[in-house]
Amino acid sequence: MEITHTTVEQATREVLETSAHAPVLQVRHTSRADHDFAELIATLSLMGTRGGTLVVYCGWQQAVELANGMLGGGPEPDRETVHDAVGEMVNQIGGSIKRNVGASGSEIMLSPPVVISGSPLRHCVRSSAEPLSVELETATGALWVGLWPS
Numbered sequence: 001m002e003i004t005h006t007t008v009e010q011a012t013r014e015v016l017e018t019s020a021h022a023p024v025l026q027v028r029h030t031s032r033a034d035h036d037f038a039e040l041i042a043t044l045s046l047m048g049t050r051g052g053t054l055v056v057y058c059g060w061q062q063a064v065e066l067a068n069g070m071l072g073g074g075p076e077p078d079r080e081t082v083h084d085a086v087g088e089m090v091n092q093i094g095g096s097i098k099r100n101v102g103a104s105g106s107e108i109m110l111s112p113p114v115v116i117s118g119s120p121l122r123h124c125v126r127s128s129a130e131p132l133s134v135e136l137e138t139a140t141g142a143l144w145v146g147l148w149p150s
Contacts (some may be wrong), residue, residue, distance in 0.1 A: 001101040003050065003149065005029040009134045011096035012056075012145045015089055016138060020069040031130050038043035038144070039063070039119045040082075042090040045111040046147075050103055053125045056090050057144040060117060065140040079117070093145065096097040 001007075009027055016022045038057035046052050059068070060082075067077045077085065090113045096136035098108045125131070131146035 001088050001107065003097060003132065007097055008093075008132045008145055008147050009136070011093045012058070012134060012136055014096050015092045016066070016136065020066045020089060020091055022066060022138040024136050024138060028135045030133040030135060032133050032144075032146075038121055038123070040086060040115065040117040041123045042086045042113055042115045044090055044094050046097070046108050046114040046150075047111060048106060048108045050101065050107045052129075052147050052149040053127065054090060054094050054097070055123065055125060055131075055146045055148075056086070056093070057123070057146075058086075059141055060119070060125075060127055060128055062138075062140040063117070063144065063147055066143075072126075075148060083115040083117065087115045090115075093113065096146055099146070112136045113136070128138055131135070 003010045013024045016146035040063040042056040063082050067082045070085045072150050125148045127148040129149050131148045133146045136143050
């Protein structure tokens, strides 16, 4: 099975709604490349015959809310906890993509996630491929997910 915009959307929606308890209100598929408005960027590589680069962009407060949802509420998590939670979220999205396309371990292996935050940030994936971009609106704002096929 081929990885498509719908594959990226379904994987992200599953993680947001199940793990972060953040219902998706609206979805838009695009071909937009990297964003420079994000305050937090999480990325991982899908290595193998069906690989690529998966990137999640969002604002800091949204990342805090998503982390809080993943942790079951309570006091506002610290920076390291937010990074860990969003790193786990991008890891789950990658794992869900792998499962949704029925890929074996030789077809897709996931790298450890990398999460950075700050403002302003600019991120660029060096690829000639157009990304499979999905913007998902939640109550806390828009989350942008892109997968650049290798």
